[in-house]
Amino acid sequence: MRKKARVSRNKEGHHGLNSNDFISRMPDDVLITILSRLPLKEAVSTSNLSTRWRYVWCQTYCLDFDANEKLDKIAVDSKVRVVERPKYINWVNRVTRQHKGPTIDDLRICFDLDKSSKGAIDKWVEFAVSKRVQKLELDLLENGEMLRQTPRNYVFPIKVFDRSLGLTVKRHSLTFPKTLGKDMEIRSLKFLFLKCVNVSEDTIAKLLVNCPALQQLSIHGSGDLVNVKISGKSLVLKYFEIVFCFGVKSIEIADSNLESFSYLGPGITIKLNNLPRLEEISIGEGYSGFENNVFGQISCCISHLQILTLDIYRPEENIKFLSFPQLPKLKQLILKVGAWDDDSLLEFTSLAKACPKLQRFVMQLIWMSPAKRRRKIRQVAKHPHKHLQLVEIVGYYGRTSDIELAVYFIENANSLQKIIIDPRYQVLERTPIGNDQLRKEKAARSCAKKQLEPRTPQGVELVIL
Structure with missing residues (x-):
């Protein structure tokens, strides 16, 4: 009969190590870094390796709740959503409850979720804020690929980011740092991606005020935006994207250090002024892509533009008669x-x-x-x-x-x-x-x-x- 590997205690006090298991003898911070690079389900599965590994995954820096296989099934048959949605919510709840690390770098939610899941999503956002998240992504596209009717969208919980109201965080069996206070700014957040999440102009303003490190803001399919304004040299925002937010009438960006701007949707009023660092633009207005004098709208940065993307769904026959300005540095x-x-x-x-x-x-x-x-x-x-x-x-x-x-x-x-x-x-x-x-x-x-x-x-x- 084969002898069982002897369980011994090493110098670091770890149990359940095989004498030849060099990886398990690595310091916790090294193991956590390794697990943070694995798909989340694989990282969690390492808890079955030995007692040494049981709780290491609980401190991983990256929580990417990817469910591509399930979303592929929903895209083929939307009836599958009824079964898979509760499973996804339970999975995220289970992992966030067990997470013991003081911080996380990334939290990505990617599933077909709407306002009916508000309670769960609110908790996840609060969890992310409590863990000083740097990158937060809520990808709630219908069937994992399409915009839904905006009244059914989840509404972004700006109260979590609004220092004037305080952080009304309920514990929900989660562990929150004691440093969270009502005057605290969300200094950690650098990247925010929202799809099928309703945000308003007021929400954007509060995010920019209360998240002083925010560098990238991407909004797809929001129903609450109308007149968007961004300005201020003090902002560190570098990348701003508005895609298929059909209620938007105008976007005005001035006196900022923005480096990249993207807009895709109906023809609207776009005013850009004093943006010396804006070198990348992606734009498509209406069916032709050239509605509302696109090049006139971006004229303030044409002289220093380096990357230009144009979405032209239906090229007009008279495109041959359009005159294009010189783009000297593109x-x-x-x-x-x-x-x-x-x-x-x-x-x-x-x-x-x-x-x-x-x-x-x-x-x-x-x-x-x-x-x-x-x-x-x-x-x-x-x-x-x-x-x-x-x-x-x-x-x-x-x-x-x-x-x-x-x-x-x-x-x-x-x-x-x-x-x-x-x-x-x-x-x-x-x-x-x-x-x-x-x-x-x-x-x-x-x-x-x-x-x-x-x-x-x-x-x-x-x-x-």
């Missing part, structure tokens, strides 16, 4: 474009021509009607792109419009080093891809190889994903 141009009826994409090269320092060009095609048309390949006047090194075409389908665009850059980018062709279908990530679509992607890869390999000059790397 290095990256990303265009997300609805692909309709094999319409030519060459008109977008006029945007690239307005960027003399351009180094990276990305065209992401969203197939709306990926039909191929037989027509001759168009060409436009040559224009040297002296600094362009990387071209990416995502959603390449082998249409005439696709090859036209690729050939244009092959012929005009003198410093081109790499072309990346990605034929994968650009749809909601949880939507199952059928066999028919997989066959189309395989055919697109074959087309790309046949169309572009003979045209790609020596020294340029062609990558087909």
Whole structure:
């Protein structure tokens, strides 16, 4: 009979160690750092290894409650939500009750939850604040991928962040540091991501006041925002994003150190003023993407802009008549474009021509009607792109419009080093891809190889994903 490994007590006073188990002999802080890099369920499972490991996971710095497999099932059959939602809530409650560490770096909630789960979500936010969280993410998208009707959204509990009201934290069997007081600012929070969470202008104002370290604020699908204003050199906010908040009428940002701004939604009034560090903008207004004079709205930072992303769901036929301003320092141009009826994409090269320092060009095609048309390949006047090194075409389908665009850059980018062709279908990530679509992607890869390999000059790397 095999002898059982002897349980002994080592110099550090740890029980249950095998003499050859060097990992278990590491200091707690090293083990906690290792476990913090594992998926949460794997970190928790280490409690079964030995008595030495039983409670180590309880001090992990990162609590990422990822439930991708369950969300994939809900995306296919929404009825599964009724069963899986209570399981998810119980899982988060169980882990937060057992957590013993004084702080956490990250708390990520990612599940289909709405205002009916307010009590549980409130407790999790309070838990995060009590643990001096640095990064808080509430991703509550319906089916894990879609916005829901905003009246059903969870409402962000600003009372937790409002020092004037005090922190009305109930213990709920959780352990809270004694330092929490009604005059305490939430100095630890640096990153806040909210999806399908209702916040108001007043909420944003209080967050910026009571979270003096806040660097990044991202809001998707909120129903309570109308007129958003951000200003003040004292703010450390660097990244600000508003996506599909359909009640928003205006956004005004002035006199701040903001470095990146993103807006996607209906055409609104956008006023940007005195933003010397703003070097990255992602914007798409309305179906055309150019509603409300987009370039006029961002004119204050055009001279120093380095990265620009434009969402253009339905390109207008008159895009050829639009005049684009010079973007003298732009290095990256990303265009997300609805692909309709094999319409030519060459008109977008006029945007690239307005960027003399351009180094990276990305065209992401969203197939709306990926039909191929037989027509001759168009060409436009040559224009040297002296600094362009990387071209990416995502959603390449082998249409005439696709090859036209690729050939244009092959012929005009003198410093081109790499072309990346990605034929994968650009749809909601949880939507199952059928066999028919997989066959189309395989055919697109074959087309790309046949169309572009003979045209790609020596020294340029062609990558087909």
